[in-house]
Amino acid sequence: MARQLLIAGNWKMNGKRDSLAFFDEVAPAAGASAAEILICPPATLLAAAVDAASGASIKIGGQDCHANSSGAHTGDVSADMLVDAGADYVILGHSERRSDHGESSASVAEKAAAALSAGLTPIICVGESEAERRDGRAEAVVAEQVVNSLPKATDGAYVIAYEPVWAIGTGLTASLEDIQAMHGFIRGRLPDGEKTRILYGGSVKPGNAAEIFALADVDGGLIGGASLKASDFAQIIKNTAV
Ligand code: PGA
Numbered sequence: 132m133a134r135q136l137l138i139a140g141n142w143k144m145n146g147k148r149d150s151l152a153f154f155d156e157v158a159p160a161a162g163a164s165a166a167e168i169l170i171c172p173p174a175t176l177l178a179a180a181v182d183a184a185s186g187a188s189i190k191i192g193g194q195d196c197h198a199n200s201s202g203a204h205t206g207d208v209s210a211d212m213l214v215d216a217g218a219d220y221v222i223l224g225h226s227e228r229r230s231d232h233g234e235s236s237a238s239v240a241e242k243a244a245a246a247l248s249a250g251l252t253p254i255i256c257v258g259e260s261e262a263e264r265r266d267g268r269a270e271a272v273v274a275e276q277v278v279n280s281l282p283k284a285t286d287g288a289y290v291i292a293y294e295p296v297w298a299i300g301t302g303l304t305a306s307l308e309d310i311q312a313m314h315g316f317i318r319g320r321l322p323d324g325e326k327t328r329i330l331y332g333g334s335v336k337p338g339n340a341a342e343i344f345a346l347a348d349v350d351g352g353l354i355g356g357a358s359l360k361a362s363d364f365a366q367i368i369k370n371t372a373v
Pocket of ligand 1: 141294298299300301302332333334335353354355356357
């Protein structure tokens with residue numbers, strides 16, 4: 132079964148209401164693409180982004196969710212709330228959440244189960260640090276993260292995003308050989324590897340997206356910096372027309 136390419140933008144802690152013009156600018160490229168297009172704005176813009184993207188072939192996702200559906204968790208957002216706002220996806224276990232908020236793979240697994248039962252598709256992020264790669268531990272670290280971050284005993288499709296930490300926001304990308312090797316390695320560790328989409332993330336931009344997404348085990352990208360500028364994101368979509 133062919134896996135549909137997923138081109139996902141992660142706005143991180145960027146974007147205000149005046150950023151919503153993005154959707155009109157990207158809509159023509161998204162509409163012409165066979166890929167699935169997703170934008171994950173900050174929580175404050177979720178509902179407005181759903182409105183701005185309506186009629187365009189662009190889905191909306193959250194950047195994190197709590198494992199519980201409601202309750203006394205000040206500052207958190209539940210998977211049910213993301214669904215209520217119109218989201219289809221949620222990014223979980225991004226390396227910035229693992230480092231800024233001490234998120235463990237076990238908590239990512241719980242959040243992923245909550246997301247699936249709420250009807251969201253989780254995008255579960257994994258990736259090694261520069262030191263871990265230098266020490267030859269990249270595969271071991273990523274394998275450990277994958278195994279422990281997957282939702283337990285829950286049916287439903289999830290997406291994996293492989294994002295080497297040293298390539299995020301740095302302008303550095305892993306070599307095509309290293310990306311393909313790690314994606315193949317991850318696929319071999321997934322219970323439903325052939326059906327599961329594995330995205331690459333880390334300084335994807337218009338100039339390198341097509342060659343990365345063409346790799347056999349790369350099913351799209353999770354794009355930070357280059358998703359903030361509509362013209363760059365639209366160019367990535369156009370360059371990777373399938
Ligand atoms: P980047 O971020 O494209 O700016 O490197 C990717 C990510 O962190 O998802």
